[in-house]
Amino acid sequence: MLDFAVVLEPDNLKLYGEGLLTTVKLLVISLACGLAASVPLAVLRVSSNRLASLPVWGFTYVIRGTPMLLQLYLIYYGLSQFALVRESAAWALLSDAWFCAMLALAINTCAYTTEMLAGALRATSHGEIEAARSMGMNRFTLYRRVLLPSALRRSLPAYSNEVVMMLHATSLASTVTLLDITGAADRLYSTYYMPFEPFIAAALFYLALTWLIVRLFRRFERRYLAYLAPRTH
Amino acid sequence: MKKITLLAALVASGLAHAADPIRIGVDATYEPFAYKSADGKLVGFDIDMANALCAQMKAKCVFVEQEWKGIIPALNAKKYDAIVSSMSITEERKKAVDFTSKYYHTPSRLIARAGSVSGTPDSLKGKRVGVLKASTQEKYALKYYQPAGATVVPYNSTQQAYLDMAAGRLDATVADSVEGSTGFLKKPEGKGYAFVGPVLKDEAIFGHGAGIAVRKGDDALRNNFNKAIVDVRKNGTYKKVNDKYFAFDAYGE
Incomplete structure (x- = not known):
């Protein structure tokens, strides 16, 4: 017999409310940081200069190749074992469970988004690039006006998936006391x-958040991918 | 041929059923009661006591490891038949499981850096107090320290809380006095820390000592354990196990 009376008690609802706030805060901040860092990294990743692309490849390979729980434990419990870390200026941040969780989440989404954007950059049609070149654009202008806007738009459907996965990944924060x-x-x-x-109630919260995210991205896609949509008239 | 094998398998499983061992759930992160030795073996007072009780009942026992916060639900989901894992007998837990009489009783205390706090709830205002999730100590901290302005920080094991004490993320932790002493204070990481304030008292929260939990209505197993506890107290086996770990009688008065 399921009995949700306990979940609906004011104190416990308040607990869920605070939890919801924590989840959303973790998600939004880590996504913003991860996305901001992934744009320049994706550009380096597709560079023909191995000195630029190899370190980024190494970063995304290591982060995508290891479980996030492990990374979070290394950051939160692992680093704190070293007196050197505890006495450094970074400890002010690293001693905070919030910061550690956000760091792990941001690094993760950054690695996945970098690869996603790099893929979209590589898939840009040659015609677009040739056209831009023939207009006399230099490389910076080419990236700013053509490559990046186009790649970011085309990454939208895949990125919505990433956001949903990140929402679920925030649940790992509970393992470091959040x-x-x-x-x-x-x-x-x-x-x-x-x-x-309690877990069914939690699942409902996640489902509602997922629904919101999917709705939001559908709106974005309608607006920013309109030029790729089949003609309707 | 196939039928014969099937029949043999059925007979074999039937026999195995007759001699089903008692499965005992334990959270092995609670030194010196239940923990892992350097070579990965389950050791500790709880483990030795469970083995002694099983020997007394002439039963075969196997241990199943389980993280603390899920230890009662897993018992009720029949992942094992009894919990011998330093579980305090409390009214709240009695709603979910049945308990034997106690097999030991040690009090809980507050641990902090020596001289940093006096130990009263007010002295913990603005401090971070680590506790084991789903423990009696968590209940105590939420009832007394949180209203006084302390932040109660939940951990999956006491070991994680001790790591964070040593790392300076916590100002204090509430722990069983024996476990806290062996698991933290006597270790190198526990240097400079001490018990502060008096022994914590709240019978409604801490109950009357640690008992063995069985599923509700499993009276046969509960009675067998109860009888075995009385027997090992009498025949000296309890004292032998006790003296291996403690310089005092852990059974309490």
């Missing part, structure tokens, strides 16, 4: 020994 949606469910689970109701 009380996100999963953390809130965890607390109720361990307080009332009910395995189903």
